[in-house]
Structure formats: C-alpha cells, structure tokens
Amino acid sequence: MAVSIRDVAQLAGVSVGTVSNVLNRPEEVSADSVERVTKAIDELGYVRNEAARKLRAGVSSTVGFVVLNGQNPFYNDVVRGAEDEATKSSIAILYGNTDEDVAREKLYIDLFQDQQVRGLLIAPYGDVTSRLQSLRAAGIATVLVDRFSGDGRFSSVSVDSVAGGRLAVEHLIATGRRRIAFVGGPFDMRQVTDRLAGARAAAENAGDQVDLEVVATSAMTVDEGSSAGARILARHPRDWPDALFASNDLLALGLLQAIVVDGRARVPADIAIIGFDDIPFAGAAAVPLSSIRQPSRMIGRTALRILMEEAADPDSIPRQTVFPPELIVRASTSGA
Structure with missing residues (x-):
C-alpha cells in the first residue's frame, strides 16, 4: 500500500498541513518540524505524487x-x-x-x-x-x-497545402504530362480540398493543353491508393492518365504498388506519380517517390x-x- 501524507503526519506528530508546508514551503516551518517530518518521510519511504500536486496547483504537466x-x-x-x-x-x-x-x-x-x-x-x-x-x-x-x-x-x-498542390502539378506539367489525375479524399478534409485547389489552379494556368480529373478515395491509405490504381488501370490504356498526383504519400505508394504489380505501365515513362508529405518511406520505395515535403x-x-x-x-x-x-x-x- 502506498504511503500517504497522512501517514507521514501521524508518525511525525504534526498536522497534514505542516507536512505539506515542509514539502512545498519549508522556509515557513520551524526547524524542529522540518526535522521530524523529514525523518518520518525517510522512515516510511514516502514519495509525493508530483502529478497530483501540480493538478491541485492548477498546473498540469x-x-x-x-x-x-x-x-x-x-x-x-x-x-x-x-x-x-x-x-x-x-x-x-x-x-x-x-x-x-x-x-x-x-x-x-x-x-x-x-x-x-x-x-x-x-x-x-x-x-x-x-x-x-x-x-x-x-x-x-x-x-x-x-x-x-x-x-x-x-x-x-x-x-500551405494550396501552394503544395500547385507545386506538384506544375512539376508534372514541366515534365511533359498533360493528362493528370488527382487522387484523394475524403473531401470533407481541408487538406484534401486545399491540395486539389492548388492542382486545379496549376492546370488552369496551363490552359487547354492540360486535363485534370479527380479520382476520389474514401481515405488516405495505401489500400485506398492501391484500389484507386486498380480502377484507373481497368480502363483501356489509351484512357490512362499520364500522371497521378496523390493527396498524400500513402495513397501514392498504393498507386505505385498497383501499377508495378499490374506490369503494363512503367513509372515514370508511362505514368508519373507524385505524393504529398515526403514520409521516410517515399525515398525508399521500389521507384523512389517524388513528393511535396512538409517540415x-x-x-x-x-x-x-x-x-x-x-x-x-x-x-x-x-x-x-x-x-x-x-x-x-x-x-x-x-x-x-
């Protein structure tokens, strides 16, 4: 059983308040009381509950x-x-x-x-x-x-996720991509809508030469990325996008996995992929993943x-x- 402050007070023959003062304001207590309380603490092996003390003082740790x-x-x-x-x-x-x-x-x-x-x-x-x-x-x-x-x-x-989305699509356009798919969701997440807004701005600035479509996912996970990749590859190859911008790296890794396993398209020769976050796994992927880095x-x-x-x-x-x-x-x- 844990030793309480009451146990210390009883052994030292002082009040609980005196023990508290010795622990927190020893300068306000007589030398005799300090000595008796200190001796009782040592004898009983009392350890004060620091978390509870701070909580009582109104300051949580x-x-x-x-x-x-x-x-x-x-x-x-x-x-x-x-x-x-x-x-x-x-x-x-x-x-x-x-x-x-x-x-x-x-x-x-x-x-x-x-x-x-x-x-x-x-x-x-x-x-x-x-x-x-x-x-x-x-x-x-x-x-x-x-x-x-x-x-x-x-x-x-x-x-700035809008700027990040714009950076990603501007990069894809600069590498010659013209049929770009934004892969992401759900769209009640601000991060997703901001990244899509940036992607759309970059595509619109490029004029009619660039087509940006949206492939929705229910979550930003590897499994959802793999599923989205399978849906894209189920189309006729002439209808494949030539670049994919995923709203995070987990989705991008799932897309990469689906394309590599399918084997009909090469990354990046046929389909380029870029993600968002630059997680540690991005650079270690089978095809190292381009990404938008967040600090x-x-x-x-x-x-x-x-x-x-x-x-x-x-x-x-x-x-x-x-x-x-x-x-x-x-x-x-x-x-x-």
Missing part, C-alpha cells in the same frame, strides 16, 4: 495531442517534434488517434478535458470550433496542427512552443504559422 491518422508516418514525426520540444519544459504528451472518425475525435477531446491537460494540440477531422471554444473557457489552451485557422480564432501551425518535426515543435506560450498567457492573440512546402523530385516523375 501533460499536453494532449489528437491526430487524424496515426498510421501516417507524417503525424508520427509531428508528434515526435512536439515531444522533443515538450521535454525542455518537463511536459509529457498524451496521444490520441481519431482514425478520421468524428466520434473518436470527440471522445479524445472529452478525455483530455477531463484530465485537465495544460493544453491541447489537434489535427482535426471534423468541425471542432465549438469544442475548442469550450476548452478555452475551461482554461485549456488549444492550437490547430496541420490545419489553417481560417477565422483566426485559434492559433494554428500548418503548411513535420518543425510543425510539432512550433505548435508545442505556441501552446506553452498561450497556456502561460491566456490573453495572447492567436497567430497563424504557415510553412512553405518544398518539391522533392525523385525517380517516380523524373526517371533519374
């Missing part, structure tokens, strides 16, 4: 982090960046994966609010505006991750830093940090 797809290595790197920054302040990260499910997202937000975390980082799937407002009212700071706060009510750390760890570190500043100053003005995307060219589009 934990931060919640809710991500929308824990299977995507991009989010693993973002969390790692937040953890690297959190350790500087002796903060622990509690992590929850919603798996692109609104009910699970609500469950984790409720859980972290009940735990009275110091703050919440969230890469949201659904519309969480009202929930984040209630967290703020409860004194819990919040920062959006991988999602731009359009109305500016909350701080956010993201990458994943920097996103996590920046989000945690802003969260700690807002937790310390609830009246601070929300800020929007937007990193520029970077085009990474590999063999899946260049043939190099």
Whole structure:
C-alpha cells in the first residue's frame, strides 16, 4: 500500500498541513518540524505524487495531442517534434488517434478535458470550433496542427497545402504530362480540398493543353491508393492518365504498388506519380517517390512552443504559422 501524507503526519506528530508546508514551503516551518517530518518521510519511504500536486496547483504537466491518422508516418514525426520540444519544459504528451472518425475525435477531446491537460494540440477531422471554444473557457489552451485557422480564432501551425498542390502539378506539367489525375479524399478534409485547389489552379494556368480529373478515395491509405490504381488501370490504356498526383504519400505508394504489380505501365515513362508529405518511406520505395515535403518535426515543435506560450498567457492573440512546402523530385516523375 502506498504511503500517504497522512501517514507521514501521524508518525511525525504534526498536522497534514505542516507536512505539506515542509514539502512545498519549508522556509515557513520551524526547524524542529522540518526535522521530524523529514525523518518520518525517510522512515516510511514516502514519495509525493508530483502529478497530483501540480493538478491541485492548477498546473498540469501533460499536453494532449489528437491526430487524424496515426498510421501516417507524417503525424508520427509531428508528434515526435512536439515531444522533443515538450521535454525542455518537463511536459509529457498524451496521444490520441481519431482514425478520421468524428466520434473518436470527440471522445479524445472529452478525455483530455477531463484530465485537465495544460493544453491541447489537434489535427482535426471534423468541425471542432465549438469544442475548442469550450476548452478555452475551461482554461485549456488549444492550437490547430496541420490545419489553417481560417477565422483566426485559434492559433494554428500548418503548411500551405494550396501552394503544395500547385507545386506538384506544375512539376508534372514541366515534365511533359498533360493528362493528370488527382487522387484523394475524403473531401470533407481541408487538406484534401486545399491540395486539389492548388492542382486545379496549376492546370488552369496551363490552359487547354492540360486535363485534370479527380479520382476520389474514401481515405488516405495505401489500400485506398492501391484500389484507386486498380480502377484507373481497368480502363483501356489509351484512357490512362499520364500522371497521378496523390493527396498524400500513402495513397501514392498504393498507386505505385498497383501499377508495378499490374506490369503494363512503367513509372515514370508511362505514368508519373507524385505524393504529398515526403514520409521516410517515399525515398525508399521500389521507384523512389517524388513528393511535396512538409517540415513535420518543425510543425510539432512550433505548435508545442505556441501552446506553452498561450497556456502561460491566456490573453495572447492567436497567430497563424504557415510553412512553405518544398518539391522533392525523385525517380517516380523524373526517371533519374
């Protein structure tokens, strides 16, 4: 059985309040009481519950982090960046994966609010505006991750996905591609719609020479990418696109897998492929994958830093940090 502060007080012959003062404000306690309490602590082997102490003081040593797809290595790197920054302040990260499910997202937000975390980082799937407002009212700071706060009510750390989509399609056009398919979904995800918007802008700027079609997926996973690839290859070869822009690297890897297994088309000679995120697996694929890079760890570190500043100053003005995307060219589009 764990030794409690009451056990220490009983053995030392002092009140619980005196033991608390010895632990937290020893300068306010007589030397005799300090000695008696210290001796009792040593004899009983009492270890104070630091988490409970901080919670009672109104300062939690934990931060919640809710991500929308824990299977995507991009989010693993973002969390790692937040953890690297959190350790500087002796903060622990509690992590929850919603798996692109609104009910699970609500469950984790409720859980972290009940735990009275110091703050919440969230890469949201659904519309969480009202929930984040209630967290703020409860004194819990919040920062959006991988999602731009359009109305500016909350701080956010993201990458310009519209610019990223434009970069991807401009690159495909520069390599001579004219029949391009955007592969992605679901379209209630802001990241997907922003990347498609950038792709469309690039195609429109190129004029009538470029045709951009949309191949919808229900999720951004390898399996969905493989399924989309099979649907594309089921067409007559003359109706195949000559380039595929996937809304993330997992989809792109699934597309690549489908094309390689089918064997009728070559990458990139017949069909070029580019993804988004530049996860570690991209460069290690059978045909190294071109991608739009997001600075994943920097996103996590920046989000945690802003969260700690807002937790310390609830009246601070929300800020929007937007990193520029970077085009990474590999063999899946260049043939190099």
